[in-house]
Amino acid sequence: MQNAMRKFLLGSMAAVALAACGGESASGTTGSSESKTVVMGLDDSFPPMGFRNEKNELVGFDIDMAREAAKRAGLAVELKPIDWSAKESELNSKRVDMLWNGLTITPQRQQQLLLSKPYMDNHQIIVVRPDSGISTKAQLAGKVVGVQDGSSAVDAVEAESNVAKSFKELKKYSDNVTALMDVSTKRVDALVVDEVVGRYYVAKKPNEYKVLSDDFGTEQYAVAFRKDDQALEQKIQTALDSMKADGTSAKIATKWFGKDIVK
Numbered sequence: 001m002q003n004a005m006r007k008f009l010l011g012s013m014a015a016v017a018l019a020a021c022g023g024e025s026a027s028g029t030t031g032s033s034e035s036k037t038v039v040m041g042l043d044d045s046f047p048p049m050g051f052r053n054e055k056n057e058l059v060g061f062d063i064d065m066a067r068e069a070a071k072r073a074g075l076a077v078e079l080k081p082i083d084w085s086a087k088e089s090e091l092n093s094k095r096v097d098m099l100w101n102g103l104t105i106t107p108q109r110q111q112q113l114l115l116s117k118p119y120m121d122n123h124q125i126i127v128v129r130p131d132s133g134i135s136t137k138a139q140l141a142g143k144v145v146g147v148q149d150g151s152s153a154v155d156a157v158e159a160e161s162n163v164a165k166s167f168k169e170l171k172k173y174s175d176n177v178t179a180l181m182d183v184s185t186k187r188v189d190a191l192v193v194d195e196v197v198g199r200y201y202v203a204k205k206p207n208e209y210k211v212l213s214d215d216f217g218t219e220q221y222a223v224a225f226r227k228d229d230q231a232l233e234q235k236i237q238t239a240l241d242s243m244k245a246d247g248t249s250a251k252i253a254t255k256w257f258g259k260d261i262v263k
Helices: 002-021 061-072 084-092 107-112 152-159 161-165 176-184 195-204 230-245 248-257
Strands: 037-042 050-052 076-081 098-104 120-128 144-148 169-173 190-194 210-225
Touching: 037 061, 037 084, 050 061, 050 098, 061 076, 061 098, 061 230, 061 248, 084 098, 084 210, 120 152, 120 176, 120 195, 144 152, 144 176, 152 161, 152 169, 152 190, 152 210, 169 176, 176 190, 176 195, 190 195, 195 210, 210 230, 230 248
Parallel strands: 037 076, 037 098, 144 169, 144 190
Antiparallel strands: 098 210, 120 190, 120 210
């Protein structure tokens, strides 16, 4: 009888403890804005938005923006590198609370996700070797063109179906770094990539790469949340608005891009 009572009391205490924790997961995210820690999903090979430096630390423009916004919202931010091609699944399964790493606004994402106001414009540029003989988009016909799998570059290229059909192959990579290396070593003829990333690498090795004047269109970046997490989105958006108003976002942009490019 005493053993039975003891088991009952221990079980009751555990239930109360769980209720007090609100069912919080080990990662610190509860899937709601009530959590004091918000988990940010990112691609850790997307410089200068989010990447690992020589010390293997996660750094970048979006990371600086997220940390400041979370601080103003009274939240701590946990950085969680994810497979960017599965980002929507990561968000909707509550493994992360927001996606913040050069996420392009598309009609499909507007339907499936809750998006912040756009905070930056971007282009899908075409990077080639200087000796490639390619100077226009039309000259990509019969060529092997690279893109990062799951990125907006895929959508941008496929939106111009006549151009895409002219390629010898549309080769998909897990990250842009590997794709750029393949451009340099002639394993792929061109790479379609977000301008913020492409120009970052081209500036580092101007003799190895050339950016065409043609591109695959203009797009806008936003932060993504689950559809039912309006409270968190409002907190972050309010923080972003205040950062824009007091010049903080301009300072962060100047640090990474040399000028204020925040909308």
